Amino acid sequence: xxxxxxxxxxxxxxxxxxxxxxxxxxxxxxxxxxxxxxxxxxxxxxxxxxxxxxxxxxxxxxxxxxxxxxxxxxxxxxxxxxxxxxxxxxxxxxxxxxxxxxxxxxxxxxxxxxxxxx
Amino acid sequence: xxxxxxxxxxxxxxxxxxxxxxxxxxxxxxxxxxxxxxxxxxxxxxxxxxxxxxxxxxxxxxxxxxxxxxxxxxxxxxxxxxxxxxxxxxxxxxxxxxxxxxxxxxxxxxxxx
Numbered sequence: 524x525x526x527x528x529x530x531x532x533x534x535x536x537x538x539x540x541x542x543x544x545x546x547x548x549x550x551x552x553x554x555x556x557x558x559x560x561x562x563x564x565x566x567x568x569x570x571x572x573x574x575x576x577x578x579x580x581x582x583x584x585x586x587x588x589x590x591x592x593x594x595x596x597x598x599x600x601x602x603x604x605x606x607x608x609x610x611x612x613x614x615x616x617x618x619x620x621x622x623x624x625x626x627x628x629x630x631x632x633x634x635x636x637x638x639x640x641x
Numbered sequence: 642x643x644x645x646x647x648x649x650x651x652x653x654x655x656x657x658x659x660x661x662x663x664x665x666x667x668x669x670x671x672x673x674x675x676x677x678x679x680x681x682x683x684x685x686x687x688x689x690x691x692x693x694x695x696x697x698x699x700x701x702x703x704x705x706x707x708x709x710x711x712x713x714x715x716x717x718x719x720x721x722x723x724x725x726x727x728x729x730x731x732x733x734x735x736x737x738x739x740x741x742x743x744x745x746x747x748x749x750x751x752x753x754x
Contacts, residue, residue, distance in 0.1 A: 527684070554739045566685070566731060568741040579741055614684055620739065629675060630742060632684035 525549045527633035529615050535639045536605055544600045544636045546615030555598045556616040556630060557590065610640045643668040645732050647745035655753055660722040662748045664715045664732030672734050674715040675742065676706055679729040691715060722752045
């Protein structure tokens with residue numbers, strides 16, 4: 524079964540440094556998402572991306588964050604100047620688009636990148 | 642605004658007994674409801690969804706969930722739990738195709754042999 528893959532599995536970065544988290548969504552999927560899960564807390568939506576632009580973003584997704592689909596397969600999340608509170612597990616997800624009553628297909632998640640800010 | 646509540650942080654059940662994980666939601670509009678399971682150091686795995694139609698939906702690994710519009714609930718059930726069902730379970734809601742998922746806080750299920 525096709526999977527969403529994320530690299531690296533663990534990223535350790537000094538505070539203030541830039542970090543790029545990478546994702547390869549499922550190949551025929553057109554909606555892409557980033558979520559994060561701070562240890563012991565709920566999964567929070569960051570941003571959704573469709574048709575080469577951001578379709579929705581949360582308050583967490585401020586100017587320090589950006590997303591890009593640099594080629595036909597990768598989807599990246601960049602944090603420009605990391606803060607201690609950015610330490611979390613970051614999940615990428617993707618979903619198909621279908622029309623009709625069954626159009627809300629489930630989002631498929633990768634195994635995540637654990638980001639540790641020192 | 643949309644929100645999801647999972648009132649139990651943890652559910653303990655003996656293997657072979659029925660398992661129920663509770664979820665209530667709040668949305669302005671028709672909800673699209675999902676259950677996901679998370680095993681240690683893994684991402685969220687889709688279990689089942691409710692979009693429209695029959696209120697009882699069946700999903701992976703013998704799980705099912707019942708949509709109750711009047712009680713705004715979408716409880717996850719399994720008639721006979723296995724030790725391997727021990728994991729973290731998340732209920733989620735969205736409003737439309739391609740929209741964000743809003744998750745509940747998660748319920749840890751522990752199935753004892």
